Amino acid sequence: MRTDPLRGSAELSSCGLHRYRLDRWWSNEPRALVCMRNPSTAGADRNDPTICRLRALLQDRPGIGGFTVVNADDRIATDPRELEALLAGQDVAALKAARHANLARIRTLSAAASVRIVAWGNLLAPGLHADRVIAALSLDGTHPLDAFALTADGAPIHPLARGHSRVPLGMPLVGWRADRPAPVPTDGEEV
Known part of the structure; x- marks a missing residue:
């Protein structure tokens, strides 16, 4: 097990309600990009159980010096049901703009990532938004996606x-792919 010091950063909205990305690294090797459903309250200097587990799962993998966490939606919510309620109450135009910006951020980070890991469990419902997140992560299907x-x-x-679903430390990543092609978004489509 590596004992290099863990460094971190986070990019949050000025209101503190959105986390755009969270980074943890222990070396200068490339970082894995990990995409989950909803951001937790972890920040630049504050870890939570998910961030601690990610480090444990990734720190001894050759060629990975850290990870960047992004989420399908950037609104901080510790419970996915809370996130769904918050999103349902948001203005449609504002939600569409926020998701568009988030997808652009995911695409940019994915282009620089050494490995792209999807880790949202059953929390990201199949549909247009999920398809768009998958397209951004895979750079329109040109880069593989992995899972723990x-x-x-x-x-x-x-x-x-x-x-029985707990991922043992040291377990190799497995390839993951959506079972349908990602659509090309057009104006006027659902959020």
């Missing part, structure tokens, strides 16, 4: 999965 492991339904397991 898969659920029985083929969803990418979240780092904090428990019980």
